[in-house]
Amino acid sequence: MSTKQADKEIQFEDFSKLTDREIQILLREVDARDVIIALKGASKALKDRILSNMSTRLKKRIEEGLKSAGSIDPGKVDRVRQVWAKNAQKLQKAGQLSGPKTRRSLARKLKLSKSYLAMKRSVRSTVKRPLSQLSFDEINQLFVRLNEIARKEGILELEKFEPHISEEFIKLAVRLSVDGTEPELIQSIHRNWMESLLREQKVKYLKIIEGIGSVQGGDNPRITESKLERIF
Numbered sequence: 001m002s003t004k005q006a007d008k009e010i011q012f013e014d015f016s017k018l019t020d021r022e023i024q025i026l027l028r029e030v031d032a033r034d035v036i037i038a039l040k041g042a043s044k045a046l047k048d049r050i051l052s053n054m055s056t057r058l059k060k061r062i063e064e065g066l067k068s069a070g071s072i073d074p075g076k077v078d079r080v081r082q083v084w085a086k087n088a089q090k091l092q093k094a095g096q097l098s099g100p101k102t103r104r105s106l107a108r109k110l111k112l113s114k115s116y117l118a119m120k121r122s123v124r125s126t127v128k129r130p131l132s133q134l135s136f137d138e139i140n141q142l143f144v145r146l147n148e149i150a151r152k153e154g155i156l157e158l159e160k161f162e163p164h165i166s167e168e169f170i171k172l173a174v175r176l177s178v179d180g181t182e183p184e185l186i187q188s189i190h191r192n193w194m195e196s197l198l199r200e201q202k203v204k205y206l207k208i209i210e211g212i213g214s215v216q217g218g219d220n221p222r223i224t225e226s227k228l229e230r231i232f
Contacts (some may be wrong), residue, residue, distance in 0.1 A: 013046070014088075123145050157173050169190065
């Protein structure tokens with residue numbers, strides 16, 4: 001790519017000339033409602049490129065939104081596209097987007113080494129196991145590898161692991177991330193869920209402690225039942 005082409009500021013019309021990974025990075029910076037507005041009346045090529053880089057769930061939502069949106073004020077469409085372009089230019093200056101590519105450059109297939117593909121298979125194997133069976137080191141390694149995959153192939157690649165994830169806590173985190181949910185919201189949802197799970201687990205342990213005490217103490221079964229019912 002020539003220096004002149006690389007230095008060109010990205011405009012809305014250039015989005016179809018970005019790589020899949022760059023489009024996915026860009027989509028994480030915009031609200032789904034703004035995507036609907038920006039794509040209203042856009043060329044088929046641009047629309048297809050954007051939609052092909054969304055999760056299955058988000059793509060369906062956007063397509064339904066485009067069908068039901070009706071007419072949108074052209075001025076509003078233009079303003080949203082300008083904001084989107086400015087976001088792209090900021091990402092370009094930060095080195096996260098490199099600028100419009102030629103059709104030939106976009107067609108080049110990403111080369112993945114045998115060791116990298118083996119790593120992806122190991123991730124698929126790891127996520128099949130429940131969280132209770134994973135060591136601290138295995139959890140560390142899992143998210144380091146998921147991060148590596150997202151950086152190399154784009155975060156949308158993580159959607160392929162969803163069907164294999166047995167732990168709902170991890171599955172929801174990956175799903176929300178792939179859908180472009182804000183990191184702060186994902187963390188808030190999971191912190192609340194974690195507190196709920198810990199509270200439930202604590203109650204179960206307390207019931208066991210109190211229950212075995214009643215057994216050893218020879219309490220009347222009705223008294224044992226009454227004690228345990230009051231632990232919640």
